[in-house]
Amino acid sequence: MRTLLLILLSLSLVFAQPKEPPKGTRCVVCGMDVNIDPRLTSQVKLKDGMYKYAESPKHILEYYLENKDKVAELWVKDYESGKWIDGTKAYYVVIKEGPMGYDLAPFQSKITAQKFAKRGKIYQLRDITKDFLQHLEMGHIR
Template identity: 60%
Template sequence: MLGKIFVVLFVFALTVFGQPKELLKAERCPVCGMTVNPNDKMLSQVKLKEGSYKFAEGPKHILKFYFENKDKVSEICVRDYQSGKWIDGITAYYVEIQDGPMGPDLAAFSSKMEALKFAKGKKVYSFKDITKDLIDKLDTHHH
């Protein structure tokens, strides 16, 4: 009986917190229209409350989409800059980089320690530290 309860709770937890969707074919970034491919190192995504997904070439544009559509987004997932694994965009730590897919961007890390090591003295942002103004400042590369 206890095993069945655990399985039900585990399945419930997966549906509540969700899993990132794997991108199977190229799509277009909802912000800039750039082709987004499944193997892009900084691939990022949002799950919308109605169940569909939007993909962007990097955290900068997925966060820009989020700030413009907060009421429609239920989850944000980004790829860890070092491991390439999907991580929760809300609990990730971010460091500004200059060589993202569309110029300046944010590299995402699953741990603050890894972000601090990579940052080498530069600012490390938690999700709550990121503002639309910061994203707009990074998004100076014209499409």
């Protein structure tokens, strides 16, 4: 029985996929339409199978940090290709032109993130804290 559960869990992780948000979906953090800039639309899949969406990586990361124990998957879109990528493995670069000001542009490739950032800093999930996100909300970059 235990072996069967492990196999099923492994298969669910292999086939884990993001879902496109339905038209008119609102951000779980601020209530804004999540489709304002499709390059920045982000989501989490909760352990209960429900999806929560945000109009930006900044807001989905805020939700993720406050609800880690409920989140099974974190998805963001690669800023260059527009494809869904694992938000836990993404490289993030601060941008000024997010839906609500300063935000984060996610990249699958560190090299692409470095080119985009030029000499700016690149962040990974382990670098992003609630305090960091609050500074972004206020328009401050560290």
